[in-house]
Amino acid sequence: MPPEQQYWLPGYGLSRHIVLGHIHYFLGPSASVRPYSLQGREGYLITGMPLTREQIDDLAAMSREYEKQEALRMTNQKTTGHNTHEGSSREPEPYINELIPVDPNRSRRREPDSRGPGR
Template sequence: MAVANSYFVPGYGISRAVIQNEIRYHCGPDAIVRPYTFQGRDGFLITTVGPPLTKAQIDDLKMSSREYEEKQSRIANESSVFVNAPISINQRIRRGQ
């Protein structure tokens, strides 16, 4: 049985939804990706027994991420929903004891 390897991929320009959907295509059916911070940089920790992502595959993920984000933006603009609208949460305010 092959040993799984883990490695960090910086997340700049890569959408979480895209990498989670496409990682198995690039690295094999057992590949797992999760958000991760390494040396203060946000990105993804990929664990796979398959080959690591190549630069071309990372560039492909970035291109797919850009298309995904643009599509999501168009969908949000077509609806009349204000995404960052405040939502009230009924919380009790704690007072000093």
């Protein structure tokens, strides 16, 4: 078994919530992790046994699922009502990736026919 060490894990595709919340599941209770930038790139400084490629892949899959669930949760909050807390006068933050319907005929009507009559 490899000795415990300190190393940097690139953060691309890894949710902070998942990495910080699940590192003990993968590396045991003595492991630690914190957000850390290395040469301008965001990631995590981990102290513990080295993660295997399969463990990193599992963290990435868990991160994708978590982000998908959070996006759905945010969308459902917006569609179920304006206030998420009863009695609160604060409006919820808008969902930044909200889809905006576009009429496909709209662009055709706005562009004049440049060919002229009879062409």
